[in-house]
Amino acid sequence: MKQYDFVIVGAGLFGAVFACEMKKIGKKCLVIDKRKHKGGNVYCEEIDDINVHKYGAHIFHTNDKKIWDYVNSFVQFNRYTNSPLANYKGKLYNLPFNMNTFYQLWGVKTPEEAKRKIREQVAASFENEPKNLEQQALSLVGEDIYNILIKGYTEKQWGRKAEDLPAFIIKRLPVRFTFDNNYFDDKYQGIPIGGYNKLIDGLLQGIEVRLEVDYFEDRPHWASIAERIVFTGKIDQFFEYKFGILEYRSLHFETERLEVENYQGNAVVNYTEAEVPYTRIIEHKHFEFGRQPNTVITKEYPCEWTPGIEPYYPINDEKNSNMFKQYQQLADKEANIIFGGRLAEYRYYDMHQVIGSALKKVETIKAIIL
Missing domain, CATH: 3.40.50.720 (NAD(P)-binding Rossmann-like Domain)
Structure with missing residues (x-):
């Protein structure tokens, strides 16, 4: 025994x-x-x-x-609901891709206008069977959404050019034709x-x-x-x-305590341009609706995994x-x-x-x- x-x-x-x-x-x-x-x-x-x-x-x-x-x-x-934002060259866009995002991108106000805009961009940018991630994304959502909200973020996340990544990584992209910023569909x-x-x-x-x-x-x-x-x-x-x-892919975190009550007004802000080295900034207090006088933020940097550091993806x-x-x-x-x-x-x-x-x-x- x-x-x-x-x-x-x-x-x-x-x-x-x-x-x-x-x-x-x-x-x-x-x-x-x-x-x-x-x-x-x-x-x-x-x-x-x-x-x-x-x-x-x-x-x-x-x-x-x-x-x-x-x-x-x-x-x-x-009752926290994940409603991240995307920051691209100083402009903010709602995620996931929904009517708020499409209004911010193109000024469209109806689902039909948004669908038409996406159809036009898909038809103009891609015709053949997707051979890589870039082509797959373009075939689903067209150039604007891809270039502003997908390309830079994805290339930072994987440490490789989008045209060098397999198409299966993006099997589908959630596109909503409602004004709904709730990132997850889960109940x-x-x-x-x-x-x-x-x-x-x-x-x-x-x-x-x-x-x-x-x-x-x-x-x-x-x-x-x-x-x-x-x-x-x-x-x-x-x-x-x-x-x-x-x-694996790994992550490096830089966490900072700031003597301000509210740094970015949201728990998660993604940075989708390639020139910004981190993929997102997390402001932790917003996960629990905190009212503390100070705040703590974390910048998240994807990196290559090597033995000795934490494997993530x-x-x-x-x-x-x-x-x-x-x-x-x-x-x-x-x-x-x-x-x-x-x-x-x-x-x-x-x-x-x-x-x-x-x-x-x-x-x-x-x-x-x-």
């Missing part, structure tokens, strides 16, 4: 949900994480009574009422009142957590004290990069996808190792998808152990 039923590597959303659900059925869990804090990338750092999203803006949204009710059972969520949306740390603390309540512990420094030890390992880290690292290193091109399949085949052969989360599954997950994946994995494991 081993000391723990599960040692869970990673105190992010996947690991926290898995541990929480296993505790409910009487299983003993130990959660370890190499960082100094719980929560993975949803961790919030408090500055001047403002919950600062340390690893980029996290806005919870879902159409799944069960998942919405699940997270609200640990902490109440507020449920909000931010935990008091920040995401309250959600993580709720999930991990009563569960042993050890921080600043690197699983890879003593893998045999963790295997010796647990019936099963739940691994939420990089799957290629787990298998010692046997087939190569999976690629998997590069799901053909080469990396084929490499991941090889790692997945090895993972499927591991009887007592459970893989889950964005790094172990090499997928870009929204928060509700991570939680859904964890709950699904829990049901699979319950069927085996109960």
Whole structure:
């Protein structure tokens, strides 16, 4: 009989949900994480009574009422609605592309006028099957929207020219012919009142957590004290990069405390011109409708990922996808190792998808152990 039923590597959303659900059925869990804090990338750092999203803006949204009710059972969520702005050469445009955007671009006031303008630009700019991201975007929305709101932002995000990116990255572009600035279509949306740390603390309540512990420094030890390992880290690292290193894009953040009450009047402002090196500025207090006398902003700079920095966006091109399949085949052969989360599954997950994946994995494991 081993000391723990599960040692869970990673105190992010996947690991926290898995541990929480296993505790409910009487299983003993130990959660370890190499960082100094719980929560993975949803961790919030408090500055001047403002919950600062340390690893980029996290806005919870879902159409799944069960998942919405699940997270609200640990902490109440507020009514925050994501309505970002785009700044292009000093002019502001509403996102996502909607009638407000089209009025700002062209002065059109009716849906038919906007549709006609887009049809004209698409017909003038593109005729053939799209071969790259630039052609795909032009074929969907035409030159103005592409050049002002897509091109520069996308090239900064991926670190490559749009004509060198595959068309599948933009399978579709949301275009609304209503005056609606709500970025997400999902029925449920909000931010935990008091920040995401309250959600993580709720999930991990009563569960042993050890921080600043690197699983890879003593893998045999963790295997010796647990019936099963739940691994939420990089799957290629787990298998010692046997087939190569999976690629990611990463982010660099510059956070600044300002002695002004309100810096930009919105939580998220994207900067879509190529000449501005960051992709967006986050003003954190607006996520929770803060009225603090000071404010905190974060500039977000995309960058190439290198080992040692945080991997954010998997590069799901053909080469990396084929490499991941090889790692997945090895993972499927591991009887007592459970893989889950964005790094172990090499997928870009929204928060509700991570939680859904964890709950699904829990049901699979319950069927085996109960």
